[in-house]
Amino acid sequence: QIVHLADYRPTDFVLERVDLTFELDPTNTKVEARLIFHRREGVDPTAPLVLDGDELTLSGLLLDQNEVPTSQYDVTPEQLTVRDLPAESPFEITITTYINPEANTQLMGLYRTNGIYCTQCEAEGFRRITYFPDRPDVLAPYTVTIIGDKAANPVMLSNGNFLGGAGYDEGRAFAAWFDPHPKPSYLFALVTGDLGVVEDTFTTMSGNEVALKIYVEHGKEPRAAYAMDALKRSMKWDEERFGREYDLNIFQIVAVSDFNMGAMENKGLNVFNDKYVLADPETATDQDYANIEAIIAHEYFHNWTGNRITCRDWFQLCLKEGLTVYRDHEFSADMRSRPVKRIAEVRHLKSEQFPEDAGPLAHPVRPTKYREINNFYTTTVYEKGSEVTRMIATLLGRDMFKKGMDLYFERHDGDAATVEDFVKCFEDASGRDLTQFSLWYHQAGTPLVTASSSYDQSSGTFTLSLEQMVPATPGQSTKDPMHIPLSFALILDNGSLATPEGVTGGEVTEDVLHLTERRQTFTFSGISSRPVLSLNRSFSAPINLHFDQTPADLAHIARHDTDLFARWQALTDLAMPNLMQAARDARDGKDVTCDPALIAALLEAAADETLEPAFRAQALTLPSEADIARELGSNNDPDAIHAGRTAVISAIAEAGEKSFVHLFETMKPEGAYAPDAESAGKRALRNIALSYLTYSEGSPARAAEAFASSDNMTDLAQALTLLAHRFPSSSEATSALASFLTRFDGNPLVIDKWFSIQATIPGADALSRVKSLMENPRFISTNPNRVRSLIGTYAFSNPTGFNRADGEGYRFLAEQILAIDAKNPQLAARILTSMRSWRSLEPQRADHARAALTTIERAANLSTDVRDIVERMLKG
Ligand code: ARG
Numbered sequence: 001q002i003v004h005l006a007d008y009r010p011t012d013f014v015l016e017r018v019d020l021t022f023e024l025d026p027t028n029t030k031v032e033a034r035l036i037f038h039r040r041e042g043v044d045p046t047a048p049l050v051l052d053g054d055e056l057t058l059s060g061l062l063l064d065q066n067e068v069p070t071s072q073y074d075v076t077p078e079q080l081t082v083r084d085l086p087a088e089s090p091f092e093i094t095i096t097t098y099i100n101p102e103a104n105t106q107l108m109g110l111y112r113t114n115g116i117y118c119t120q121c122e123a124e125g126f127r128r129i130t131y132f133p134d135r136p137d138v139l140a141p142y143t144v145t146i147i148g149d150k151a152a153n154p155v156m157l158s159n160g161n162f163l164g165g166a167g168y169d170e171g172r173a174f175a176a177w178f179d180p181h182p183k184p185s186y187l188f189a190l191v192t193g194d195l196g197v198v199e200d201t202f203t204t205m206s207g208n209e210v211a212l213k214i215y216v217e218h219g220k221e222p223r224a225a226y227a228m229d230a231l232k233r234s235m236k237w238d239e240e241r242f243g244r245e246y247d248l249n250i251f252q253i254v255a256v257s258d259f260n261m262g263a264m265e266n267k268g269l270n271v272f273n274d275k276y277v278l279a280d281p282e283t284a285t286d287q288d289y290a291n292i293e294a295i296i297a298h299e300y301f302h303n304w305t306g307n308r309i310t311c312r313d314w315f316q317l318c319l320k321e322g323l324t325v326y327r328d329h330e331f332s333a334d335m336r337s338r339p340v341k342r343i344a345e346v347r348h349l350k351s352e353q354f355p356e357d358a359g360p361l362a363h364p365v366r367p368t369k370y371r372e373i374n375n376f377y378t379t380t381v382y383e384k385g386s387e388v389t390r391m392i393a394t395l396l397g398r399d400m401f402k403k404g405m406d407l408y409f410e411r412h413d414g415d416a417a418t419v420e421d422f423v424k425c426f427e428d429a430s431g432r433d434l435t436q437f438s439l440w441y442h443q444a445g446t447p448l449v450t451a452s453s454s455y456d457q458s459s460g461t462f463t464l465s466l467e468q469m470v471p472a473t474p475g476q477s478t479k480d481p482m483h484i485p486l487s488f489a490l491i492l493d494n495g496s497l498a499t500p501e502g503v504t505g506g507e508v509t510e511d512v513l514h515l516t517e518r519r520q521t522f523t524f525s526g527i528s529s530r531p532v533l534s535l536n537r538s539f540s541a542p543i544n545l546h547f548d549q550t551p552a553d554l555a556h557i558a559r560h561d562t563d564l565f566a567r568w569q570a571l572t573d574l575a576m577p578n579l580m581q582a583a584r585d586a587r588d589g590k591d592v593t594c595d596p597a598l599i600a601a602l603l604e605a606a607a608d609e610t611l612e613p614a615f616r617a618q619a620l621t622l623p624s625e626a627d628i629a630r631e632l633g634s635n636n637d638p639d640a641i642h643a644g645r646t647a648v649i650s651a652i653a654e655a656g657e658k659s660f661v662h663l664f665e666t667m668k669p670e671g672a673y674a675p676d677a678e679s680a681g682k683r684a685l686r687n688i689a690l691s692y693l694t695y696s697e698g699s700p701a702r703a704a705e706a707f708a709s710s711d712n713m714t715d716l717a718q719a720l721t722l723l724a725h726r727f728p729s730s731s732e733a734t735s736a737l738a739s740f741l742t743r744f745d746g747n748p749l750v751i752d753k754w755f756s757i758q759a760t761i762p763g764a765d766a767l768s769r770v771k772s773l774m775e776n777p778r779f780i781s782t783n784p785n786r787v788r789s790l791i792g793t794y795a796f797s798n799p800t801g802f803n804r805a806d807g808e809g810y811r812f813l814a815e816q817i818l819a820i821d822a823k824n825p826q827l828a829a830r831i832l833t834s835m836r837s838w839r840s841l842e843p844q845r846a847d848h849a850r851a852a853l854t855t856i857e858r859a860a861n862l863s864t865d866v867r868d869i870v871e872r873m874l875k876g
């Protein structure tokens with residue numbers, strides 16, 4: 001039941017082509033698959049053909065159009081084995097299955113949602129459609145014929161180029177598609193239904209005109225305009241930055257409202273969660289716009305990194321995901337502010353991936369075993385995978401990195417490749433040995449680097465001692481030293497950067513120190529006065545850094561570093577010890593204090609008009625309660641963390657009230673709403689100022705006024721959040737929630753926000769609120785977005801509400817996980833990971849958490865998805 005990387009071997013049979021015919025019916029869709037195979041050279045001539053299935057019933061089996069006698073095959077819902085096949089010549093297997101899209105609540109394979117037929121095949125959903133060698137290293141061209149009710153399915157789509165379509169018989173129509181690019185089954189897609197479309201074109205760098213189509217529910221077409229714009233910018237950017245051109249005459253996107261994940265890169269036919277397509281000023285926030293831009297780009301970029309070059313097996317998932325996340329990060333950085341984008345990436349990495357790496361679910365970027373592959377679409381594979389790619393670019397420099405990427409595209413186009421293949425391209429392009437660096441793919445856990453430094457005036461030398469330690473993780477008790485690229489600067493008193501005459505103790509390339517040993521001391525000479533070291537600038541390596549810098553040195557970095565990311569990092573480092581102490585003091589019933597130096601540094605950054613507003617907003621946004629919990633590491637009391645952090649915020653709010661009023665009054669972008677990064681930055685700064693003002697003024701009046709006067713969803717949602725979170729029992733909050741509901745009822749993506757805002761109101765009352773929201777008729781338990789917006793948000797993003805000292809939050813979640821699991825295992829397993837840090841809670845809460853997890857573990861009929869997560873969580 002456990003799959004091991006070491007067991008990989010190629011299939012016995014080579015698949016030459018695939019011909020699929022679907023006769024659509026909501027409960028009884030007929031699928032006929034004609035597959036042409038030949039036996040791979042050198043394979044035992046008696047070896048049978050073994051195909052994967054999942055909940056399938058075989059209703060017909062032909063070999064070269066002749067019925068196969070039952071003695072020649074074995075079949076179960078999970079497997080079809082056919083014996084006595086030709087030793088050498090190609091043969092055709094025709095398989096007929098009937099499937100029930102309406103009953104498919106897992107949303108894997110072919111399912112029906114709101115009258116639309118839709119597929120999701122990654123990772124192993126295709127085997128729910130027909131028996132097939134359902135693995136990523138089996139590539140073939142596909143022809144697809146779709147037959148369905150004409151009136152209900154005016155749109156009939158599949159991968160590749162449209163061949164033709166017309167009336168089929170009375171009442172039914174057909175459409176045929178051919179995808180010439182050999183692809184694995186996980187990239188197959190079919191979508192049909194009555195959908196509206198937005199059309200455009202893109203001319204590629206060699207002059208091919210590509211038809212672009214985005215399909216949405218009728219009436220929602222105007223809300224797809226931004227996605228279309230993002231798509232065209234993505235296509236252009238990939239040509240300019242990576243030399244990648246699109247390769248079919250049509251590119252289509254479909255937005256659906258019931259989808260397990262964000263989106264899916266099916267060849268030529270991307271399927272999206274509509275939350276990442278639909279936007280207009282009235283209903284989408286700045287964050288929604290940024291997400292749409294990033295995810296449209298991500299899926300489009302997969303056309304080369306994922307589709308043209310795919311994965312040999314699912315252990316190689318980061319080959320396409322880590323690399324494609326890196327590419328979409330670079331795209332967003334080019335479209336927006338690079339340092340602000342980097343800050344957002346690092347916040348996300350630290351809040352999602354670091355806890356995963358530090359808890360029972362820790363696994364390497366390239367795992368070596370899995371029980372359920374769906375549970376490995378993780379922030380480690382995606383985000384840490386992206387960081388690893390980014391480090392290759394840092395190690396090699398921009399030009400060598402480009403050379404390596406070009407070589408990768410040239411050498412592996414059409415392949416199902418491995419991480420080793422990828423790394424080899426950079427070694428060959430640069431001549432650099434990346435053996436030690438590759439440990440980043442294989443060793444789980446966030447490395448801890450401890451730094452200490454000294455300056456010697458008489459010799460003009462600056463000495464930096466570094467020590468690295470990679471913590472033990474499940475299944476990996478000892479680790480080897482890693483190759484850690486640390487970007488650095490030595491900042492002098494006047495704020496300029498020192499240029500050392502020489503460095504000894506290890507390799508230094510441009511502004512990067514290469515830490516490769518367990519302990520290493522670098523000595524810089526020719527430094528005329530004591531410098532302040534800024535280390536791991538731009539977050540060049542995804543590590544935890546312990547470096548006891550004085551508040552004065554941190555403030556110096558925050559004021560002078562030329563790397564804006566490092567300035568933000570210094571402010572965070574200044575705030576964190578304060579917030580940790582505040583949590584301890586709150587726990588011990590002591591008064592919480594806030595260092596005036598921290599307040600001064602924050603207010604200075606906030607008021608600095610040479611800095612972009614988006615950056616200043618980031619500077620004012622303190623580490624989250626989850627960030628503080630992670631830094632504290634163990635024995636966590638979320639109530640104390642909340643109380644301590646709230647007291648620190650109040651102190652900053654009091655001291656800075658004048659500045660916050662000023663920012664609130666001046667940071668309103670001119671004119672009508674526009675989603676560009678600059679306007680978004682102003683709104684962000686204005687809204688964080690408003691947030692501080694709710695603390696200093698202690699009244700809902702200003703937020704209520706902002707709610708009433710806002711003309712866009714960013715400001716409206718922020719004002720509503722402040723009213724609900726800061727003044728939950730005020731009449732202002734109650735009436736704002738009610739008017740928001742009335743105004744947006746019938747717009748599911750906005751109603752999701754209405755649920756999320758209430759699910760995250762801090763405090764023990766959150767549970768009863770969540771329970772009563774589940775009784776609301778708008779809570780639809782089969783819609784993944786809605787379930788995530790209420791139950792997921794409560795468990796992931798409401799530390800005090802979920803981690804009740806009496807354990808009721810955990811018991812509630814356990815019940816919900818079991819209910820969700822019965823319908824949609826992937827969704828259940830994902831939400832359950834919200835408990836991944838349970839071992840770092842104080843003992844009483846940890847006991848309650850363990851008990852709740854044990855209840856899940858002991859339940860009957862658990863899916864493999866939930867069983868895998870819960871068992872690792874209890875064991876690791
Ligand atoms: N490949 C998709 C993407 O990253 C995500 C697919 C997620 N699949 C899953 N089984 N969780 O764009």
Ligand code: ZN
Nearest residue numbers: 298302321324
């Ligand atoms: Zn992806």
